[in-house]
Amino acid sequence: MRLVTYSSANRWLPGVLIGEDVLNLNDVLYAIGEVDGPPFDSVRDLLDAAGGRLGGLSQRVAQLNPASIASAGLIGELHLGPPVANPKKVLCVGLNYSDHVGETGRKFPDHPDIFAKFASSLIGPKEGIDCSEVTANLDFEGELAIVIGRQCRRVSESDALNYVAGVTVLNDITARDLQYRGTQWLPGKAVDRSTPCGPALVTLDEVGDPHTLDLCTRVNGVQVQKSNTRNMIFSLARIVSYISHFLELSPGDVIATGTPEGIGAKRQPPQWLQSGDLVEVEIHGVGLLQNIVK
Template sequence: MKLVRYSHNKVPGEFLGVQTEDGILAIQRLADHLNATIPLSMTDLLKSVDDGLDLIRQVIDQAGDLHFSLDNYLLAESDIHYLPVINQPEKILCVGMNYVDHVKATGGEVPVSPVFFNKFPNALAAHKQTIPLPSITQKVDYEAELVIIIGKRVNSVCEKAAKDAIFGYTIGNDLSDRALQFQSSQWMIGKTLDYFAPVGPSIVTKDELPNVENLAIQTKLNGKIVQDSSTSEMIFSVSKIVSQASQYMTLNPGDMIFTGTPSGVILEQSNPDWLKAKDRLDITIDKIGTLTNHLV
């Protein structure tokens, strides 16, 4: 299942939708017509992910059994505005140096354990949201990443148990200002500028991605391919990352973990041409979708 957070052009509020090939399914409106109860928002769903997903599936199945035409409950993308897939996560963790080709291209050493840093919720942005470049930035770079969404509260779990804590996955762009990033030994100020963590367009539940560590990942800058790799090239697996993070802190539903970027970022270039206003970035991960943002 692919779940989106959105606002409607004509109806105030935040909504939870199911992304289909034909459009966004207004699942709450469908549930209301069936006198069924489902989570009203992503925040509600995160209170009990498994139960909430079951309720949503039951509504869709019931509609099928009753021969409801789902076309009557579909929204065109022109009717909505995407919102960041999670609203105000407690934690946004990021893993650095998690693809060998990227490590080598930047002159680093292959780490023996995940290298964690952080962004804050102010950095979140949505699919198709324009990203303003702050005046303080000088060397802005893109980083295509698979993002883990936590669905259960866990602490100090093994790798096998870590899988049970995962709600699903989305696409992220770990936008970075390299001048600020390397201004000190802490990368934070170059990583968590406003809107420097666009995510989306949807959360794909983990049951739809049983082989998450073999997905093509690609970035296009103004239509030109600049990153072209696979999550199979990650040094540390999804389960390893979640397990390792949980040794240091309790992970809670809605926490997000960016899993690192492959080679092809601007930082690796001998004559870098940094991102600028009017640039367009399209990040595609197989079976998840495409995250698109323009810079202004």
């Protein structure tokens, strides 16, 4: 199942992507017999109520005839937001691909290196990356992101994926000059409306093994990053378990899992994003995320 957030009448609404059509989530749930309680106003509301049984819902949605439900519009024509438009937490893992650690000249980490963004940092597909007036050193980082499905506190690594709703695509856009002004990364990582995410939250039953996914980042059609999630140092389960031991995770929380080598800052000469650049991050089986720098 692919969950999206789309705009209609100046409101964000939850939807289900089937083929190229976006269907209203509540219409889909009604069609499969899920009619208990009030309608859901957001994807996070669905995760709060049913994050532990998304696999079952996904199987029932897969058997649905989408022609029986009025489409909200085609995916390419709707204004999309981040799949979870109102997460309580946006967390990120730095230095989680061996080749990226190598290009930075740092030592291999013994534990996941965690930093934070804010919900105000997130934007959806096709929305403008609003950073060019903030920094002259704007960089790209294509990443797979986890979305939490159930309240998660001190879980074991072996059980951690049972708390994950699914994954999505994220571009950890970074203002490098702001990042390295001090010892803390926050100023360079959490600029308002700087972090594209989407287009869909893809449930794990549809993704399959999240550690075998090809990832590619392109700038103006030219490939700048290419890797596979099997090259992560810390697995998704390790990341979720590790964070859950010091911070309770909530349905809808987003965790970016790190970027591979090829970032603009480590190229010779450095390759900084410019106003008008088209940045694309594509992860096989998850989706294509496209944004233009404003």
